[in-house]
Amino acid sequence: MSPGSFSGGICLSISDASANKPFERIIPSGVVTIPLRQDLGGICNAKVKKGDEVKVGQVIGESAGPEGASIHATVSGKVADVIKAYPHFSGGFVPAVLIESDGKDEWVGLEGSADPMAAIQQAGIIDFDIKPVPLAAKLNEAKSRRANALIVNAMDIEPVLSSRSRLLSERVQEVACGIDTIKSIIGAASVYVAVDKGASQAMSAVGSACGGAATVVGLNPKYPQAVDLLLVKSILGKEVPCTEAYCVADIGALVLSVETVAAVGRAMADKKPVVDRFITITGANGTGAKNVQVRIGTTIKEVLGHCGISVEGMGKVIAGGPMMGTAIANTETPVTKEVLGIFVQHEKEITGFDSAVCIKCGLCIEVCPVGLMPFLISGFSEKGVYAKAAANDIFTCFECGCCVYVCPVMIPMVHWIKFGKAQIMAQRSSE
């Protein structure tokens, strides 16, 4: 099958300074902060109290339901505190466990459940993607909707990030093991691995390791190709009709990021839970760009320090990439399962927004990868006409930011759309 493309999107000419840099391991020395909610599955129940001794891999937060993901200690040492309200980077407060490292890095393995679904939940695996859904929930959804095509997403979500391509080339055995497990759980008939066409190293690695088990698909790195809707469109040639009501599982596909699949492989083969994140760190202008394997709970400040990125004159620190990431307020914020990368902008590189009026040039419509009219939806949310924003498919927008990138008068359309979504959700929950 020849991979297709999608209409819209943009080819970003941002330097890829981190590409082909091997993962460097960061093990935090001081205190780590582990929030007890790191996905969309809800808050985990604390299993430890102040003063307890913990080892790496020990469960410190047990998922509330069967479709959640447990949270594990990422350093060995003593629990310094369990706090009830820790600020979450996307807003709101969550409980968190503080562990003081003893530097010994002693491990406990997983209990090793025979049932792969139970093992996935115990290992605390979530889908490391834009929507951090617990993997157990995602697999159950795929099973109930009879998804039979597994797509392993090794396309990097944004151009400056390269951790997915790198992970595939470095840890292809884990990925292969993960593919086998997931394939048997959902009974997938076909497996695809989506790789950036330029990442030749990753492509050859996966080709030799997975052999005939998976079809390797090389795709053009047009942004935002890595989003599940567009991957399915490019690889299977199918389109999700209305994303408010349907998801890619409805058209028979399960899309998982390569980090998720590798985590499954690690849980099954090595009996190790999720304690590390494999992410790209990029400083302003690509300085200090590195791929790192960092323990969850390490502060962003420590990670930046490791990469030699100074905090002086720093404008914005963004969790994720420049297009879809969230700016964070404090570099003491820990790396969690939701962080897809860290991108730093220099003070001089930040441009503000004008309160300009839309000139109806239509560029945003041209680049919208899901065929929306961004100026219209954002205009409706700006004027408070939320019913019309919803009627124009505000919930189909996955906030890729292409519209704002091309807007000649720099209207903060994505922010208005996020705002509109929040207002509509608030209205619906009050009804």
Add this chain to the structure above:
Amino acid sequence: MGPIITAVAAMGALGLGLSVVLGVASKVFYVYVDPRITQVADVLPGANCGGCGYAGCSDCAAAMVEGKAPVNACKAGGASVAQAVAGVLGVSAVAAEREVARIFCKGDNTRAERKFQYMGINDCRAAMLVSSGDKSCGYGCLGLGTCVANCPFGALSMGEDGLPRVDDEKCTACGTCVKVCPRHIPRVIPVSQKAASLCSSHDVGKLVKEICEAGCLGCGLCKKACPEKAIEVVKFLSVVDTAKCNGCGKCFEKCPTGIMQSLVFTVV
């Protein structure tokens, strides 16, 4: 002449026929509408602010006529509208106490810290989507003026210090500002209230001291000073019981941050 006569006759006959149909239909499908509903709706302000809890002024009028809502249900209209409604309905009006909105935050640009520089769109609700707002205090006024923009009566304005001001004369206590504020900083209070702790923070005193010069520390000095026992400290925030407070002012002197204040209203 022939065609004209035919045309006039045809149109006349058609009109006559249809008017008979309409006349019959209006008798057959007649629905009784209490004429007082329209009369009451006419005396209501017609701003459809929703302060009464009904969908709009006409809904409120219907409820008043049916006796489901009191004649003074219209908060925006106040005593004069209550009188007028009572006049239409032939009952005596019990004047509800005049209420106005007050901003329960004194952490202005100079006194409250900000944890980062917010660069997004000018709406407090949008600012809340970015790390829960830029103020270090998780309870304080964000100062982007969502209440000002949404006030249906133009009673709010943004002060230079980054806190909204209430024009007591124009404020009708409709409660729109209370509803739109993501942090519920404006509160509607009766004009008889003499003192209040103008802070919304439930943070512990130590933290408040670090981030805001005008925050309630929950120290309880006001509670000790109050001879009427009208002050309670609820989760590190002083709350005045209006029924007991006589406005003696002993608490104002004791408050270390000066947020326990006498309330001055320009309306009665």
